[in-house]
C-alpha cells in the first residue's frame with residue numbers, strides 16, 4: 001500500500017525545493033519518485049516540430065525522490081510520516097503520526 005498517492009498534498013523537506021508545498025500529480029512506485037505540482041521544475045530546450053513550430057524552452061515538473069517529501073495530514077494540516085491502521089473489516093487506512101487520525 002502506497003503512503004503517498006496522487007492528489008495528496010506534500011511538503012518538500014530536502015533538495016532544491018525544500019520548504020515548498022504542492023499536490024502530488026503522479027507517483028512512480030517502482031523508482032520511488034513522484035511529481036509534485038510546481039516542484040522540481042526542469043527546463044528543456046525544445047526544437048521546433050511540425051506540431052509545434054515555435055520550439056523554445058519548455059518548463060515542466062521533474063520527478064523528485066519520495067523520501068524528499070512528507071505528507072501534509074488532511075486532518076491536522078501538519079507534515080507527517082504516514083503509518084497504517086487496519087479496521088475490523090480488514091480495510092487498511094493511512095494514519096497520521098502527528099495527530100493519530102486515519103484518513104482515506
Ligand SMILES: [Zn+2]
Nearest residue numbers: 073076096099
Ligand atoms: Zn494529522
